[in-house]
Amino acid sequence: GIVEPLKVMISGAPASGKGTQCELIVKKFGLVHISTGDLLRAEVSSGTEIGNKAKEYMDSGSLVPDEIVTAMVTTRISGEDAKEKGWLLDGYPRSLEQAESLERINLRPDIYIVLDVPDEILIDRCIGRRLDPVTGKIYHLKNLPPETEEIRARLITRSDDTKEKVKSRLETFKNNAEAISSTYMDILKKIDGSRPKEVVFEEIVSFLLQVQKAKEKVSLL
Numbered sequence: 164g165i166v167e168p169l170k171v172m173i174s175g176a177p178a179s180g181k182g183t184q185c186e187l188i189v190k191k192f193g194l195v196h197i198s199t200g201d202l203l204r205a206e207v208s209s210g211t212e213i214g215n216k217a218k219e220y221m222d223s224g225s226l227v228p229d230e231i232v233t234a235m236v237t238t239r240i241s242g243e244d245a246k247e248k249g250w251l252l253d254g255y256p257r258s259l260e261q262a263e264s265l266e267r268i269n270l271r272p273d274i275y276i277v278l279d280v281p282d283e284i285l286i287d288r289c290i291g292r293r294l295d296p297v298t299g300k301i302y303h304l305k306n307l308p309p310e311t312e313e314i315r316a317r318l319i320t321r322s323d324d325t326k327e328k329v330k331s332r333l334e335t336f337k338n339n340a341e342a343i344s345s346t347y348m349d350i351l352k353k354i355d356g357s358r359p360k361e362v363v364f365e366e367i368v369s370f371l372l373q374v375q376k377a378k379e380k381v382s383l384l
């Protein structure tokens with residue numbers, strides 16, 4: 164039979180490194196990356212109706228209403244591209260309601276990766292984070308400085324990356340984490356995300372290769 168493509172969810176507190184790892188995962192496995200944060204930021208910067216609704220929630224560091232985000236995700240994930248290449252869902256589900264909406268349409272990942280990072284590190288990572296609006300690449304002033312002066316000059320800071328907002332985003336994450344994890348307990352892999360990004364990535368790769376092998380076996384039955 165045909166080997167089904169990988170279906171991966173990645174979760175973790177703000178600045179735990181989801182975006183950074185997704186960049187690497189996409190390069191290696193060719194999955195379709197669906198990041199609700201990135202999708203929402205794109206809506207905000209193009210000034211769409213969704214963007215205008217989402218903006219105040221995002222700026223204040225709170226969650227955007229479920230119906231907006233869920234509609235966005237279900238459209239992307241049921242697209243031909245995601246079906247064919249597999250998907251990597253980043254930043255969703257973020258509440259029990261969101262996890263339940265996926266369960267209702269029988270959408271389950273093969274693996275649920277949780278990046279685990281202590282609070283002090285998260286705050287430092289948010290404060291030092293910068294985005295390149297041209298390439299979409301994520302930098303950190305200390306940990307991952309831009310390669311050239313030209314890039315440095317165009318870097319932007321996210322409006323929700325202040326110390327106060329990071330703390331409230333972290334609070335929201337903690338309030339929801341357990342309920343979501345319980346939905347995916349059987350496929351949950353917790354990874355120590357405080358190590359260098361290459362080390363974290365190596366562990367993710369080994370998990371994904373295991374999953375891929377298991378799927379190949381199933382296809383031979």
Ligand code: AP5
Binds near residue numbers: 177180184201203232
């Ligand atoms: P979203 O964009 O998803 O933000 P987040 O979950 O807070 O995650 P971040 O993007 O802050 O961090 P990350 O884990 O990707 O870390 P990164 O790789 O950048 O969501 C933003 C907002 O959108 C939400 O607050 C909400 O309003 C709304 N939203 C999104 N999804 C929603 C949903 N489902 N429902 C409702 N609302 C939703 O890394 C961080 C920094 O650390 C970088 O500078 C990086 O260079 C550095 N770094 C990364 N890894 C390492 C490492 N291993 N060692 C050292 N430094 C590292």
